[in-house]
Amino acid sequence: TFEVECVRSGLTLAVPPERSVLAVLNDAGLAVPCSCEQGVCGTCEVAVLEGEVDHRDSILSASERAANATMMTCVSRAASPRLVLDL
Ligand code: FES
DSSP: OEEEEETTTTEEEEEOTTSOHHHHHHHTTOOOOOSOSSSSSOTTEEEEEESOEEOOOSSSOHHHHHHTOEEETTTOEESSSEEEEOO
């Protein structure tokens, strides 16, 4: 389990191992658009302000991953206890 803090909406949410960041955000009323839910389309991309992302998508390049500025919320997770998102 890790936390995602959504700075613009003032919400901090727990993401358990069996759920995606996208599902947790949508359940909290943050309507992040999605399509493939498999990390291949890029629709669910969200900007990351703080924290390390465990990138599991098939879209971002190695340099984009290293930049750690964005994540695909349908499949990617946190490699740090907390992510801060621009939501
Ligand atoms: Fe397609 Fe997340 S919904 S990459």
